[in-house]
Every structure is written in structure tokens, then in C-alpha cells.
Amino acid sequence: MAVSWRAAAQEALYGPGGFYLANRPAAHFRTSVHAAPGLFAEAIGELLSRVDHALGRPDPLDLVDVGAGGGELLSALSVPSGIGRRLRLTAVERGPRPEGVGFRWTAEVPEVTGLLVANEWLDNVPLDVVCRDAAGVDRVVLVSPSGAESLGPAVAGPDAAWLERWWPLREPGERAEIGLARDVAWAAAARRVRRGLAVAVDYGHVSDARPAGGTLTGYRDGRQVPPVPDGTCDLTAHVAMDSLAPGAALRRQRDVLRALGISAGLPPREQASTDPAGYLRALSSTSRAAELLDPDGLGAFWWLFQPQNAEDSQLLDLEPFEGDAADRAEGRRV
Secondary structure, X not given: OOEEHHHXXXXXXXXXXXXHHHOXXXXXXXXXXXXXXXXXXXXXXXXXXHXXXXXXXXXXXXXXXXXXXXXXXXXXXXXXXXXXXXXXXXXXXXXXXXXXXXXXXXXXXXXXXXXXXXXXXXXXXXXXXEEEOOOOOEEEEEEOOOOOEEEEEXXXXXXXXXXXXXXXXXXXXXXXXXXXXXXHHHHHHHOOEEEEEEEEEEOEEOHHHOOOOOOOEEEEOOEEEXXXXXXXXXXXXXXXXXHHOOOOEEEEHHHHHHHOOOOOOOOOOOHHHHOHHHHHHHHHHHHHHHHHHOOOOHHHOEEEEEEOOHHHHHHOOOOOOOHHHHHHHXXXXX
């Protein structure tokens, strides 16, 4: 039986025996955390320190990782003892808690005073796919368990309003992915931040650069595969970042990470003679940083910053992110 992509993906990913309940994400795809866990966690730790300072060093101070996978980000985190004594770590994930994890593990977003991070979570929130037919009517795309598609009913109601505002179709055969479910999911998560900052990090697009034909795809065993909603592969689509929280600050990952102290600059060559082991470690760190900052890869990811009240908005310094100057200083070696 053919159903909407949103319904099919919900069952395939999160239903009984679904992909995310039966698999660890790291076995099938790499996020920034998997590419450079120490460096990415270092950047999150720096951001957390800024939030802590802005909030007047609350006790407890929360760091909540939504869509935590195997808990890699929180496991790699290192913070000063002054923060560590007050820090409350929470992983939000539907999958089972891995062995050895000592922080809180829950399926629901708790109340937060501090920092909430959703790194590559929203791209896995199921959504509907639509297509404009030969008569100019935008219709919901239906899919069978084998991946065969057909056109269903006309898009209507809030979905039609979202489509018209954020991703209007112009020609027959054009496709779009309606991000309303993700907007609702993000708003619900961000509302759990009582004081502090909510940050969404993901691959995505904005209204002046929507991808022709959409982005829905699958991943299995580290390889991109056709999206088939049978529970054997990850199903993901890029996020319409500007619809999540209109007016919120959006920055590219390469700019944010540089502002948080991550650099792909090469170590001084003389260190190779005076400290060979340290030089090799620095080169390895440079290589990992380069992947995080790559403008054609992870560095092109979007970060959305959403302070949760006017006071926090004034205190949390999100500016400036001097990406162009940093690119020139590093000579685009990444």
C-alpha cells in the first residue's frame, strides 16, 4: 500500500524494528562528531562556556544533545572544572542507551538552562514530498515499501501554505519537500530552553537556493543508496533552514567553528625538528579541522542560533563570524 513519504519514513525509521531503533548511525554515515569528535566537542565546549558566562553561571548548567546517536558528542566533551561541577549532560535519542554511558539518556527533550544542540537531527524528521503535475496541481507523492512512487491527493491546508511561502513550485515535474513537520519539531525542542541558546546544525538550504528536484536520499553502510522505506537504510533530506525560525541567525559551519577557535592552519615547520611527535599530532589535528571547515563539505553546513528570551539575545554574542577574512588568512588550504 502506498502512503505519503512522511508516513512511510516515520515507520521505516522509528517504528517497531525501524532503522534508528535497530542501528547505530555511526555505522552508516559520518557527522561532524564522527569526523573529528574531539575538535567538534571542543567547539561546543567553547560555545557552552560563552552561554554559561552570559547566563551568570547557573547551577545546574545544561548541555542537551538532541538526536545524540551513540552519545559521541557528550562523551568527547571536555570543560573546565568550574563548569564541570555544575554541568548536567542529557542525550535525547530514541535508540537504546549504549553501554558505559554515564549521562542522562531520554527520548524527550527536558527543560534546559544552558545550551541545546541538535546536530544532524532535523534532516531525519520525516516530511512529505510533493510534485507539480501536468495540470499545474501540486500533489503529495506516495511511496510503496519497495520505493515505487505515485501521485496522490492535492496538497492542502497548512502544507499548501508552507509550500507557497517557502518552496513554491513553478513547472510540471518539479518536486519539493515540505518542511512544516521540521519547523514544528524544532519549535517544540527550542521551547524547552527556559534560558539560554538553542542551536540546530544541519545540511540544508535557504529560499534563494532550493535544490531542483529535492534532496531525499538514503544511506546504508556508509554509502548513498536510493531511498526505500523498508527499514534497511537511513532516510534523510536537507533542511529548509530559513523556515525553522524566521529571523534567527544563520551561519555556515566553517565560519562558526573558526569563531569558536577551530583552525586548519599548519603547525610551524621548525616544530618537526624540535618536537616531531607534537608536530605529527598537530598535523593530524589540522587534517581533521580541514574536514570540518571544508567549504564544499561539512564546512558548508548551516548553524541556526535561537536565543530564547530578549535578555539572552542581548547577552549571547553571536557576532561577528569573519569567514571571508579567515579564508584569506588560511589561503583556502582546507
